[in-house]
Amino acid sequence: MLIKKICTSAIVLATLSLITFASLADEVNVYSFRQPFLIEPIMQEFTKQTGIKVNILFAKKGLIERVKREGELSPADLVLTTDISRLMKLNNLNLTQAVDSKVLTANIPSQYRDPKQHWFALTTRVRNIYSSSERVGPANITYQDLASPEFKGKICTRSGKHPYNVSLVASVIAHQGEASAKVWLEGLKANLARKPQGNDRAQVKAVKDGLCDYALGNNYYLGKMLADPKQVPWAQAVNINFPNQKTTGAHVNVSGVVLAKYAPNKSNAIKLMEFLSDDLAQQIYAEVNYEYPVKESVPASKLVASWGDFKADQLPLAEIAKQHKAAIKLLDEVKFDL
Amino acid sequence: MISNFNFYKLLPWAVTLLLILPIIALIFNAFSIDNSGTFQHLIDTVLLTYSLNTLFLILGVVSLSFIFALPVAWFVACCEFPSRTILQWALMLPLALPPYIVAIVYTDLLDFSGPVQQFLRSLMGWQQISDYYFPDIRSLLGAILILSLTLYPYLYLLLRSAFLGQSGALFQAARSLGLSPLAAFFRVSLPLSRSAIAVGLSLIAMESLGDFATVNYFAVSTLTTAVYDTWLELGSLTTAAKISSLMLLALVVLITLENYSRRKQKIYQRSGATHTELRFVLRGWKKWGALLFSWSLLIGAFILPLLTLFYYALSYFSESLNARLWQYTLNSFWLAIIVAGLALVIALIVNFYQRLSPGILAKSCIRLSSLGYAVPGTVVAIAVLIPFTNIDLLLNQLLVEFGFSRVGLLFSGTLFILVIAYLVRFSAIAVGSIDSSLAQVSPSLDLASRSLGQNAAQTIRRVNLPLIKKGMLSATILVFIEAMKELPTALLLRPFNFETLATYVYQFVSDEMIEFAALPALLIVLMGLLPFIIVNRLLENAT
Numbered sequence: 001m002l003i004k005k006i007c008t009s010a011i012v013l014a015t016l017s018l019i020t021f022a023s024l025a026d027e028v029n030v031y032s033f034r035q036p037f038l039i040e041p042i043m044q045e046f047t048k049q050t051g052i053k054v055n056i057l058f059a060k061k062g063l064i065e066r067v068k069r070e071g072e073l074s075p076a077d078l079v080l081t082t083d084i085s086r087l088m089k090l091n092n093l094n095l096t097q098a099v100d101s102k103v104l105t106a107n108i109p110s111q112y113r114d115p116k117q118h119w120f121a122l123t124t125r126v127r128n129i130y131s132s133s134e135r136v137g138p139a140n141i142t143y144q145d146l147a148s149p150e151f152k153g154k155i156c157t158r159s160g161k162h163p164y165n166v167s168l169v170a171s172v173i174a175h176q177g178e179a180s181a182k183v184w185l186e187g188l189k190a191n192l193a194r195k196p197q198g199n200d201r202a203q204v205k206a207v208k209d210g211l212c213d214y215a216l217g218n219n220y221y222l223g224k225m226l227a228d229p230k231q232v233p234w235a236q237a238v239n240i241n242f243p244n245q246k247t248t249g250a251h252v253n254v255s256g257v258v259l260a261k262y263a264p265n266k267s268n269a270i271k272l273m274e275f276l277s278d279d280l281a282q283q284i285y286a287e288v289n290y291e292y293p294v295k296e297s298v299p300a301s302k303l304v305a306s307w308g309d310f311k312a313d314q315l316p317l318a319e320i321a322k323q324h325k326a327a328i329k330l331l332d333e334v335k336f337d338l
Numbered sequence: 339m340i341s342n343f344n345f346y347k348l349l350p351w352a353v354t355l356l357l358i359l360p361i362i363a364l365i366f367n368a369f370s371i372d373n374s375g376t377f378q379h380l381i382d383t384v385l386l387t388y389s390l391n392t393l394f395l396i397l398g399v400v401s402l403s404f405i406f407a408l409p410v411a412w413f414v415a416c417c418e419f420p421s422r423t424i425l426q427w428a429l430m431l432p433l434a435l436p437p438y439i440v441a442i443v444y445t446d447l448l449d450f451s452g453p454v455q456q457f458l459r460s461l462m463g464w465q466q467i468s469d470y471y472f473p474d475i476r477s478l479l480g481a482i483l484i485l486s487l488t489l490y491p492y493l494y495l496l497l498r499s500a501f502l503g504q505s506g507a508l509f510q511a512a513r514s515l516g517l518s519p520l521a522a523f524f525r526v527s528l529p530l531s532r533s534a535i536a537v538g539l540s541l542i543a544m545e546s547l548g549d550f551a552t553v554n555y556f557a558v559s560t561l562t563t564a565v566y567d568t569w570l571e572l573g574s575l576t577t578a579a580k581i582s583s584l585m586l587l588a589l590v591v592l593i594t595l596e597n598y599s600r601r602k603q604k605i606y607q608r609s610g611a612t613h614t615e616l617r618f619v620l621r622g623w624k625k626w627g628a629l630l631f632s633w634s635l636l637i638g639a640f641i642l643p644l645l646t647l648f649y650y651a652l653s654y655f656s657e658s659l660n661a662r663l664w665q666y667t668l669n670s671f672w673l674a675i676i677v678a679g680l681a682l683v684i685a686l687i688v689n690f691y692q693r694l695s696p697g698i699l700a701k702s703c704i705r706l707s708s709l710g711y712a713v714p715g716t717v718v719a720i721a722v723l724i725p726f727t728n729i730d731l732l733l734n735q736l737l738v739e740f741g742f743s744r745v746g747l748l749f750s751g752t753l754f755i756l757v758i759a760y761l762v763r764f765s766a767i768a769v770g771s772i773d774s775s776l777a778q779v780s781p782s783l784d785l786a787s788r789s790l791g792q793n794a795a796q797t798i799r800r801v802n803l804p805l806i807k808k809g810m811l812s813a814t815i816l817v818f819i820e821a822m823k824e825l826p827t828a829l830l831l832r833p834f835n836f837e838t839l840a841t842y843v844y845q846f847v848s849d850e851m852i853e854f855a856a857l858p859a860l861l862i863v864l865m866g867l868l869p870f871i872i873v874n875r876l877l878e879n880a881t
Contacts, residue, residue: 029834036845055834058841060848061570062716062830069723071731073747075834089573159557161567197476197557199850209450210466230853328571332383337559 027053028268031063033081034255038289042281049275052268067095072262077269082255083163085170087119088321096258099270107277107295111316112254121254121317122276123291126310127168128250130215130222130238132207138239139214142247143172146214147187155188156203156212159196160336161328164218164253169330170323171251174315178326185334196337201225201234208237218253223290223303242310249313255291346794350691350700353684354707357762360721361586361709367724368583372576376568380577385564391478392560392585395553398482399489399546400539406486406635407493407538412523413628415501416509418617420625425632426498427871430491432639433816434866436823436840437488438551439859442852443643444484445555448475481556485546487639492545492767493538495812496774500534501527503778519618533777536596537770543592544712544766547585551825561585562714569720582717589712593705644863650856658857662837667861670838673753673828674821674865677760678768681817682810684761685768689776693784693802694794704773708766715763715826722759722831726750752833759827764820768813775809776802811873819866839865 032039036058043054057063064086067074079090090096091114098117112121129146131139146155157165173181193212203215204225215238225235242250257276263269275281282293286301299305331337413419414426448454455472464470474480504527512522550562561581569578620628651658688707692700710718726749734744749755779802787797825840832841839862846855
C-alpha cells in the first residue's frame, strides 16, 4: 500500500514538475542567497521588460551544495549571493561558466568582476564601525584600533562566523599576515562587551541600550533601520564611521552573480545578468537596500550619499577570498564566538 | 500465503531503508579520505566546548522537560481539580509553536530594551545596564528553557496516556498496603510508565540534538554548529559527516542502553478500574499548588508567546496581510497532511513487524527508522540530496542511452524529495507514539484472537488497530504539527517559487523583523491547533 502510494505520488509530482520545468521555454531559474524583498521587485521589472518568467529559490544556507549535488541536471541558471568568498567558492568548485558580455564589462568596473568572467559583482557594501552618538560621537577609527586595551568592554558584534565578519578577518590576514591577524583578533575578542550574537542591527540596538559604544555593521543596515519606524531610534543613536581612512581603507565586500555551469536557459540568464548590472536594477539595489551600485553612472541613494565619500581597501577581492578558510580557522582558534 | 509472508518481512525493511538511505550516504562520506585536516583543527580548537555545550543542552532540556511534564501529566490524568478538563488538552498546545519563534518572543520580552527590564528600571530607578544584574536570555540556560517549554508536551502526551492506561487498582493496592500517595506514585505509577518516559525523553533529546535555529539565535555553539561550519563554510563534507555520525552513535548507544536496562519489564494494560474512575480530589494547598504549577507552565509555554504574537500581528496587520498568505497556508497544509499520513503508515509497518516477529531485527528496524529525527534539518536536506540526485543522474543517463530525452531532476528537483526529507525527520515521532501505545496492548489479546482462528492481518485489523486508535491519531497530529513548523529542509529542498508558512516566516525572522512574521507564524500555530482540537473533541465524545 505504501509503495503504491509513494509511486503514485512520485508520478503525479514528477508530471507536475515536468510541466513546470520543461515546457515553459521563456524562463530563467535563479538560486538566491539574497532576500525576496530585495530581489522580487527587480525580477518583476525584468519580466515586465522582457516577458521572461523568473523562477526563484531563496535560501541562506546550502544552495551551493544543492547546485553541486544536482550536477549537470541542475535547473539553476544563475546563483545570486552576497560575499566574495561564496562567488569564489562557486567558481573553485567548477560550478560556473564564463560570460562574454560587452554590457557586463561596460557596466562593472574591472576590480568588481573575475578576470576570467566567471563571477560579477553587482553591488558593494562597506563594513563600517558604528559609534554611539551620545557617548562617542563621530570617530576616526581603524579596525585595528578595536583591539587596543582602551576599548575594553566597549565593542559589540554579530557572530564571527558570519560571512561579513569572516571576510573582514580574511582581509586583515591578507594585509598583515596570519600571526599578526591572530593577535588582533584576540585583542578584539578581549574587548567585546558580550558574546557575539544577533545580526548587525542588533548591535546598533545594543549601542542605543548602552551595552557598548562601538559596533561592527554593514552600511546599508543604517538605511534599513531608518526606514523602519520601530528602529529609527536605534539608528539615531549611532554615527556611521568609515574605518581605516588614513591607512588601508575601509573593507568593502560585494554581492554578485554567477552563471551556472549547466544553465539550461543560458541566453535568458545572460539577459538577466545584464539587466542586473544596468541602470534600473542598480537603482533598485541602491534605493531599496542602500547598497552602493557597481555601475559608476548610477548614484547611491541620497541617504547613503550623505554619509560622504570614503577610501576603500584597494586589495583585490580575490586576494581576500583566498584567506577565507584561514579566517574561519583563526576564529575557531581564538574561540571568538564562545 | 508464502508470498504474503515474504512481503510483510520485506516491507518494513524497504521502508527503513528509504528512511536511512540518506544517513547511510552520510556515514559513507564520514569514512572517505579527507586531507584538509579540518577534523584535527576542530579537535585542537573548539570541539570540546561544542561537545560540552551539546551535552549540557540535552541533559538540561531532558531534565527540565521531565520536571515540567511529570507533575502536570499526573495532575490531569489521576487527580481532580478545577480546570482539569481544559488543562488536559491545553497543555499540549505549546507543540504548535515553533521553538525559534518562542525564542525571539522571549528575547524581545526579556532583553535590555524589553518591557520586563524597562519595568524593573522604572520601578527601581536604575539607569543603565551596569546598575543591576539581569540573567541573559541569550545563553545556554535560555536555550534549555525555551526548548523545554516547547518540547515538554511530547513527554506530557505519552505520560498522560500511560497514566490513564494504568490500572487504578494497582495504585489502590499499593495504598492499601500502607504507602502514602506520593510513595505509591513513585513506586508504582512511575515505574509502570517507564516506557512512555523513555520514548518521550528520547524524542525530546533527538529534537534538541537536531535543533539549530534556536541555539544559533541564542549564540550557543553546539556540535550542530560544527557540522554547519565545516560543511558549508570550510567545505569539508567528510568532517561534517564524521561529527554527525558520532552524534548519532552516541544517541543510539544511549537509547540502546536504556532499552537494555528494561529488557525484562513487560507491562501491559489490565482490565479493571482505571484512574479515570478513581481520581483523587485535590483540596487545600494541594489544589492550589496543582493549579499554580499547571497554569504557570501553560502561560509561560503558550499563552504569553501567543499573546505577544497577536499583539505584533495586530500592530503590523496591514503590512503583513497579503493574498499570497492563503497559498502558503495551503502549501503547508497539504505537505503536512501527506507527510503525516505517510509517517503513520510507516510507523504501523515497522511496529507491527516487531509485534509479529519480535526480536533484534525488528527492534533495529524501529530504531533505525527513527534516526533521522536527531539529524539537523539542513544536514538531512543535503543528505537526502546525495542518494536522490545520484538516482536522477543515473536515470537520465539511462534514458539518453535508450534514445529518450532527459526528464531532469525527477526525484530531487520536485516535492517528492521534500516529502522524503520530512519523513526522514519526522517518522520517529509516529514510530515512537505507535510503539508506546502498542506496548500497552497485551499480547495475550493477539494470542486469543489467533486461537479463535483469525490470521495475523485480521488480528491487526480487528484487535490491535481499534485498541491503538488514539495512538494513531496522536501520531498523525504530532507529525502534522512538526511538518507545519519545519523550516531548514523546506528552505533548501523546495522547488522554485514554492513557499510554506515556515519559509515565509523565516524571510522576516532571519532579519529580526518578528513583527512582520507574526501573522504567518500565528497561522502556523492555528493550523497546527485545528486538527488537534477537533480530534480531541472526537476522542472525548467517544469515551
